[in-house]
Amino acid sequence: MPPQRKQRKIAIMGYRSVGKSSLTIQFVENQFVDSYDPTIENTFTKPWKVRGQDFELKLVDTAGQDEYAIFPAQHSMDMHGYVLVYSITSVQSFELLQVLLEKIMDMTGKITIPLVIVGNKTDLHRERVVSTEEGKRLADTWKASFYEVSARSHESVCEIFNRLITEMEKADGSNGNEKSSCVLS
Numbered sequence: 221m222p223p224q225r226k227q228r229k230i231a232i233m234g235y236r237s238v239g240k241s242s243l244t245i246q247f248v249e250n251q252f253v254d255s256y257d258p259t260i261e262n263t264f265t266k267p268w269k270v271r272g273q274d275f276e277l278k279l280v281d282t283a284g285q286d287e288y289a290i291f292p293a294q295h296s297m298d299m300h301g302y303v304l305v306y307s308i309t310s311v312q313s314f315e316l317l318q319v320l321l322e323k324i325m326d327m328t329g330k331i332t333i334p335l336v337i338v339g340n341k342t343d344l345h346r347e348r349v350v351s352t353e354e355g356k357r358l359a360d361t362w363k364a365s366f367y368e369v370s371a372r373s374h375e376s377v378c379e380i381f382n383r384l385i386t387e388m389e390k391a392d393g394s395n396g397n398e399k400s401s402c403v404l405s
């Protein structure tokens with residue numbers, strides 16, 4: 221019998237136009253799409269291997285949120301983890317994460333949720349308005365992992381998912397002490 225793939229569902233959330241789709245597509249298809257096409261919602265499936273364990277990842281690329289959006293209830297039900305994305309070029313997108321984190325905690329009712337906070341668009345360093353320290357501080361407050369990445373240059377994109385899977389396994393009670401690595405599959 222072939223080894224079983226563990227099915228894991230991940231929501232990619234954040235403000236409009238921060239690069240949620242670009243990060244997801246970069247991870248799933250290894251390509252960067254330059255055009256901007258606002259997402260309603262897309263689900264991608266990606267087989268992925270972390271330290272000998274096969275996973276089938278369901279990545280839910282959600283519609284851009286703002287502070288007034290009602291948190292979609294379906295995104296609080298069966299998610300194993302969240303990738304919360306802001307753009308380092310937008311204070312508004314960074315501030316939204318605080319609101320989104322509170323909503324996630326509220327809606328899921330869980331104390332510990334596997335979370336990765338991602339500052340995207342590091343290639344636009346001249347337009348940076350959110351510092352790395354601010355990003356780290358937010359992640360520390362929420363006991364989340366933190367990465368700054370660029371979907372455009374594929375910088376650090378797979379680390380996001382490796383880290384999240386490690387956190388999800390920890391929450392599950394397995395592989396808790398393993399370090400994440402990007403050399404996979």
Ligand SMILES: Nc1nc2c(ncn2[C@@H]2O[C@H](COP(=O)(O)OP(=O)(O)OP(=O)(O)O)[C@@H](O)[C@H]2O)c(=O)[nH]1
Pocket residue numbers: 235236237238239240241242243253254255256257258259260282283284285340341342343344369370371372373
């Ligand atoms: N320079 C640069 N541009 C990026 C990067 N990631 C995304 N973009 C651009 O930002 C715009 C929005 O990207 P999307 O991936 O569609 O953003 P989104 O968060 O999915 O947007 P919504 O679906 O509206 O919520 C597009 O023009 C992308 O090409 C990045 O790392 N660097």
